[in-house]
Amino acid sequence: MQVRVYVTLKPGVLDPAGKAVQGGLQSLGYDEVQGVRIGRFFELEVEDRPDMKERVEAMCRTLLANTVIEKFRIELPERAG
Amino acid sequence: MSRVAVLTFPGSNCDADLRHAVALAGMEPVAVWHKERDLGKVDAVLLPGGFSYGDYLRCGAIARFSPIMEAVRAFAGAGGPVLGICNGFQILTECGLLPGVLLRNRGLKFLCQDVELTVEGRATPFTRGVGGPLRLPIAHMEGSWFADAETLARVEGEGQVIFRYCQNPNGALNDVAGVSNAAGNVVGLMPHPERYVEAAVGGTDGLGVFLSLAGRPAGGAA
Numbered sequence: 401m402q403v404r405v406y407v408t409l410k411p412g413v414l415d416p417a418g419k420a421v422q423g424g425l426q427s428l429g430y431d432e433v434q435g436v437r438i439g440r441f442f443e444l445e446v447e448d449r450p451d452m453k454e455r456v457e458a459m460c461r462t463l464l465a466n467t468v469i470e471k472f473r474i475e476l477p478e479r480a481g
Numbered sequence: 482m483s484r485v486a487v488l489t490f491p492g493s494n495c496d497a498d499l500r501h502a503v504a505l506a507g508m509e510p511v512a513v514w515h516k517e518r519d520l521g522k523v524d525a526v527l528l529p530g531g532f533s534y535g536d537y538l539r540c541g542a543i544a545r546f547s548p549i550m551e552a553v554r555a556f557a558g559a560g561g562p563v564l565g566i567c568n569g570f571q572i573l574t575e576c577g578l579l580p581g582v583l584l585r586n587r588g589l590k591f592l593c594q595d596v597e598l599t600v601e602g603r604a605t606p607f608t609r610g611v612g613g614p615l616r617l618p619i620a621h622m623e624g625s626w627f628a629d630a631e632t633l634a635r636v637e638g639e640g641q642v643i644f645r646y647c648q649n650p651n652g653a654l655n656d657v658a659g660v661s662n663a664a665g666n667v668v669g670l671m672p673h674p675e676r677y678v679e680a681a682v683g684g685t686d687g688l689g690v691f692l693s694l695a696g697r698p699a700g701g702a703a
Contacts, residue, residue: 413627414652416589463546466539466575468582469627
């Protein structure tokens, strides 16, 4: 099944690339854009198992995110039945 | 003669220069492939610059799990001298041996230029007798050192900032160019001392780092 992981920068961490994208959007006329933060999105195909959530959290902490600067959010599929 | 392990990861590109610098300082360089699990009998471990694993995910994030890194962790834990340069520095922060993290440069440009550095902080095996300021080259896209406020206060308070930019090129917090661990035996820096060890290639300010490791500090009586 598919597990989705969102990794985003913690508040306070500079994101110069996000700033550049914000500038690009504003130069296109989208003056309403007040800020842009760039993160990463992972789609993991994993076998279902009872401890899946704990294992995906461990994956995030050890590799997918650097928790010095990033936080993560995990979306598990709804189990059928 | 000191034996110095120089690691090579897939994508490392400063390992040959590093071995050359080690030899120039009168030590024996030992090439170690990242798939090894044993460092052998060595007196220090150096992690070179480059683009290990293509910088996929984050710089140094994958190299951190190379088989040799368990041995590096044990070596560092036992007090052995470990130096990471550029990508080597990124790997050491990713695996938690050094504080903080290296972010994308503030100006979003790959920086390839000389910088001036002060040498300060606690005593380390790589900065004995090394005075500043040093002129060394940088070549990086992700060199902006960052840490949360608590870590920054600790690193500054404990004298773990070892190299500091005279003019900040990349947005690094507090102009930090290089840091050590709490014990002072593990050091990382973004500038490349191994590229300035001979006048013919631009400068000699980097040689002192290797002479220090060899126990032949430039300032002392040789």
